[in-house]
Amino acid sequence: MTEATGTVPESTREQPPRSPRGLLQALNLDTRLLGMVGALAVIWIGFQILSGLTGPKHDIFSGTFLTPVNLYNLAQQSVSVGIMATGMVLIIVSRNIDLSIGSILGLTGYTMAMVQVIWIPKSLGLGFDQPYTWIIALAIGIALGAAIGAFQGFLIAYGKVPAFIVTLGGLLVWRGLVFEEQQGQTISPLDKTFQLLGGSPTASLGDVASWILGILACAGIIYTLIATRRKRRKYGFPVRPTWALGVLMALGCLAILGFVWIMNSYAWPPGLATQYAHDHGITAPPGGLQIATGIAFPVIILIAVTLVMTYITTRRRFGRYVFAIGGNPDAAELGGINVRRTIMLTFVLIGILAAISGAVQSARLQAAVTSLGTQAELDVIAAAVIGGTSFSGGIGTIPGAVLGAVVMQSLRSGMLLLRVDSPIQDIVVGVVLVSAIAFDTYVRGRSAR
Amino acid sequence: MxxxxxxxxxxxxxxxxxxxxxxxxxxxxxxxxxxxxxxxxxxxxxxxxxxxxxxxxxxxxxxxxxxxxxxxxxxxxxxxxxxxxxxxxxxxxxxxxxxxxIETIYQTLALADNIDAAGNMFLGRELKTRTGSLDDDAMESATRKVIGRLNPRFKAFKRPVMSLSGGQRQSVAIARAVHFNxxxxxxxxxxxxxxxxxxxxxxxxxxxxxxxxxxxxxxxxxxxxxxxxxxxxxxxxxxxxxxxxxxxxxxxxxxxxxxxxxxxxxxxxxxxxxxxxx
Structure with a gap:
């Protein structure tokens, strides 16, 4: 947006620039992503104030949105949509669409439940809760998701059937198969280990491991920034000034450690803590046993998926080709890129991601129901688009889409907190989606000149 | 006739x-x-x-x-x-x-507008590091050399080529054709x-x-x-x-x-x- 001026970014000045614009350019951060973080902050603070005003104390300081328990839940609830949104970015960037992911999620989630509740224990007579059950169920689910994605991707890339049509058909077919598989019964209880994928106070890292993970992540950021800088120096390219590097490191580490701190501030619910104390023969101190929850397992899955997908998108040929195809399909073809194979692979990828989401959602419910993932495609597309993915193709980022998922979930969870009726929630989400894109199109149009 | x-x-x-x-x-x-x-x-x-x-x-x-x-x-x-x-x-x-x-400079230039000069120059022939990742720095370095010879005033190496002028875009297309011997x-x-x-x-x-x-x-x-x-x-x-x-x-x-x-x-x-x- 501010790129049009384009004079400062390659500056090697060591003094911090005076204007905020110059500051941003020296930091060389993605301004769109920063804008989203700002929007998210506004939404969070808004809900915090509103929940205080409508709460029992009627003041702006007693809000319940920015509390560890709510943020812990928000993180968990964003996982399923976030995971799939990372794949949707690649689909939309290459000028396609996938309407079937909700149904793929449903079918893979349901099938994974069948594996652990019926096939392994009953059909094969191996019994419940075997140590290998969860991994076999997960592997079968992921393989199924990949196979469905490959089939749809083949029809789209090699059969030249529009993605909208193929995946619209898929939406109906895969959901229909869910009902065929076990007459639409709810399948439970799931394998004990598998349930950990869904996250709960007992399916989280705990405080020590969360801190260790946070510190490792900080070390990772610092190492990456220094290594990148060293390499650019070696080639004699312009680099960020040293102070900007320091600011970036500090901001990154602060964000990570802040997140860990919040997740660790959420203590186990008293009932669960008492039960735990009882089971382990611990005498609860006065005021009850305080056990820090830490980062939930599914949130770790989302973080891992985000890192892997970001790497694939920005550091591998495959990602480069997806963007090239979205930017100019003819140029990609003339560059010798295997366009059809690349397109097909994007659908394989989103099939796998839908299966992972299916595992997380069913594990969280501790059961598979036929409605699993219904309408998930809409939230996922909205998350990707709010996160800066452009429907005209060629533009989008993985972290943006994940942030988009958090924005969507923040709206829903905040309105739930304010006891807004469900139809009104839908209206608000719809309006926000369209306004966000209209605003973005306007800004892009201006900056393109 | x-x-x-x-x-x-x-x-x-x-x-x-x-x-x-x-x-x-x-x-x-x-x-x-x-x-x-x-x-x-x-x-x-x-x-x-x-x-x-x-x-x-x-x-x-x-x-x-x-x-x-x-x-x-x-x-x-x-x-x-x-x-x-x-x-x-x-x-x-x-x-x-x-x-x-055989290299071609197409009339349409055949550039991916959303990608920067180096990305376009190496499109389909990306340089990779030992781990198989894209070696963006090596590609940028080569691009700076080639384009620098063709068009010394070219500076926007990090920007998507859609924001470049017609002449600069042409420089990228020509650089791509001449770089690969x-x-x-x-x-x-x-x-x-x-x-x-x-x-x-x-x-x-x-x-x-x-x-x-x-x-x-x-x-x-x-x-x-x-x-x-x-x-x-x-x-x-x-x-x-x-x-x-x-x-x-x-x-x-x-x-x-x-x-x-x-x-x-x-x-x-x-x-x-x-x-x-x-």
């Missing part, structure tokens, strides 16, 4: 008189390309030698670009054969062509988007590449460009080859007569020339 002008003996006659000794770098023999029922290229034969520029001219829809798309692998021909260094070559896609050392270069209207200064740069570049022994097919609407740069000129009309002439042997009027009337210089009368200038 004069059918006599199409006769292969006459074309071959002119050709052999013009061509130097040694096996041609490229021979396209009797190439046919059809779109549905439309014959875009009908039995065209052209050749190219190392260190030579062959201008390919003709009106709109004459089939110049289509013929060259057959050589660059963008559209395999329906008939005829292509020989590289005297060997029959099978070129079914752009990768085949590049493997044979092309032996055969196809330039389709390379100066169409350029201002006078940049056009002059491209002309210098063409002469330089020619001195390096690269064979160049140059497609252009601009007869003066072609006359300035080419050694030989092949003229097409309605998908057929009118003839190939040595630049030294003809005048611009005679080439114009070939383009417009499909007549070889030997067939052009005073009346025809008067017609041209009317």
């Amino acid at each position: 004069s059918e006599g002008a199409m006769s292969t003996e006459k074309v071959a006659g002119v050709d052999s008189a013009a061509a130097p000794l040694g096996a041609p770098l490229v021979e396209m023999r009797n190439i046919r390309i059809a779109f549905g029922g439309v014959h875009a290229v009908e039995g065209v034969t052209v050749d190219l030698r190392a260190g030579e520029v062959v201008g390919l001219v003709g009106g709109n829809g004459a089939g110049k670009s289509t013929l060259m798309r057959a050589l660059s692998g963008a559209h395999p021909p329906d008939g005829g054969e292509i020989l590289i260094d005297g060997q029959v070559a099978s070129i079914t896609n752009p990768r085949d062509a590049k493997a044979l050392g 092309a032996r055969i270069l196809i330039m389709d209207e390379p100066t169409a988007a350029l201002g006078p200064a940049e056009t002059a740069q491209v002309r210098t570049l063409v002469k330089q590449l020619k001195d390096d022994g690269i064979g160049i097919f140059l497609i252009s609407h601009d007869i003066h460009d072609v006359f300035d740069l080419s050694d030989r000129i092949s003229v097409m009309l309605h998908g057929k080859l009118v003839g190939t002439v040595r630049k030294a042997d003809v005048t611009t009027d005679e080439v114009l007569a070939m383009i417009i009337m499909g007549k070889l210089p030997s067939e052009v009368s005073e009346k025809d020339l008067a017609e041209l200038h009317r």
Whole structure:
């Protein structure tokens, strides 16, 4: 947006620039992503104030949105949509669409439940809760998701059937198969280990491991920034000034450690803590046993998926080709890129991601129901688009889409907190989606000149 | 239209008189390309030698670009054969062509607008690190070197090429064609988007590449460009080859007569020339 001026970014000045614009350019951060973080902050603070005003104390300081328990839940609830949104970015960037992911999620989630509740224990007579059950169920689910994605991707890339049509058909077919598989019964209880994928106070890292993970992540950021800088120096390219590097490191580490701190501030619910104390023969101190929850397992899955997908998108040929195809399909073809194979692979990828989401959602419910993932495609597309993915193709980022998922979930969870009726929630989400894109199109149009 | 002008003996006659000794770098023999029922290229034969520029001219829809798309692998021909260094070559896609050392600067430039200069220059041929990741720094470094030579004022290496000017975009497309040690270069209207200064740069570049022994097919609407740069000129009309002439042997009027009337210089009368200038 501010790129049009384009004079400062390659500056090697060591003094911090005076204007905020110059500051941003020296930091060389993605301004769109920063804008989203700002929007998210506004939404969070808004809900915090509103929940205080409508709460029992009627003041702006007693809000319940920015509390560890709510943020812990928000993180968990964003996982399923976030995971799939990372794949949707690649689909939309290459000028396609996938309407079937909700149904793929449903079918893979349901099938994974069948594996652990019926096939392994009953059909094969191996019994419940075997140590290998969860991994076999997960592997079968992921393989199924990949196979469905490959089939749809083949029809789209090699059969030249529009993605909208193929995946619209898929939406109906895969959901229909869910009902065929076990007459639409709810399948439970799931394998004990598998349930950990869904996250709960007992399916989280705990405080020590969360801190260790946070510190490792900080070390990772610092190492990456220094290594990148060293390499650019070696080639004699312009680099960020040293102070900007320091600011970036500090901001990154602060964000990570802040997140860990919040997740660790959420203590186990008293009932669960008492039960735990009882089971382990611990005498609860006065005021009850305080056990820090830490980062939930599914949130770790989302973080891992985000890192892997970001790497694939920005550091591998495959990602480069997806963007090239979205930017100019003819140029990609003339560059010798295997366009059809690349397109097909994007659908394989989103099939796998839908299966992972299916595992997380069913594990969280501790059961598979036929409605699993219904309408998930809409939230996922909205998350990707709010996160800066452009429907005209060629533009989008993985972290943006994940942030988009958090924005969507923040709206829903905040309105739930304010006891807004469900139809009104839908209206608000719809309006926000369209306004966000209209605003973005306007800004892009201006900056393109 | 004069059918006599199409006769292969006459074309071959002119050709052999013009061509130097040694096996041609490229021979396209009797190439046919059809779109549905439309014959875009009908039995065209052209050749190219190392260190030579062959201008390919003709009106709109004459089939110049289509013929060259057959050589660059963008559209395999329906008939005829292509020989590289005297060997029959099978070129079914752009990768085949590049493997044979054939690079193309397309009229549309064929750039992915959302990607930066280095990404475009290495599109389909990315450099990788030991771990198989993209080596963006090495690619940027190479791009800075190549483009820096072509266009010293080019600075926007980190921006998507959509934000660049026509001349800068052209620099990227040209850099891509020359970086990979092309032996055969196809330039389709390379100066169409350029201002006078940049056009002059491209002309210098063409002469330089020619001195390096690269064979160049140059497609252009601009007869003066072609006359300035080419050694030989092949003229097409309605998908057929009118003839190939040595630049030294003809005048611009005679080439114009070939383009417009499909007549070889030997067939052009005073009346025809008067017609041209009317």
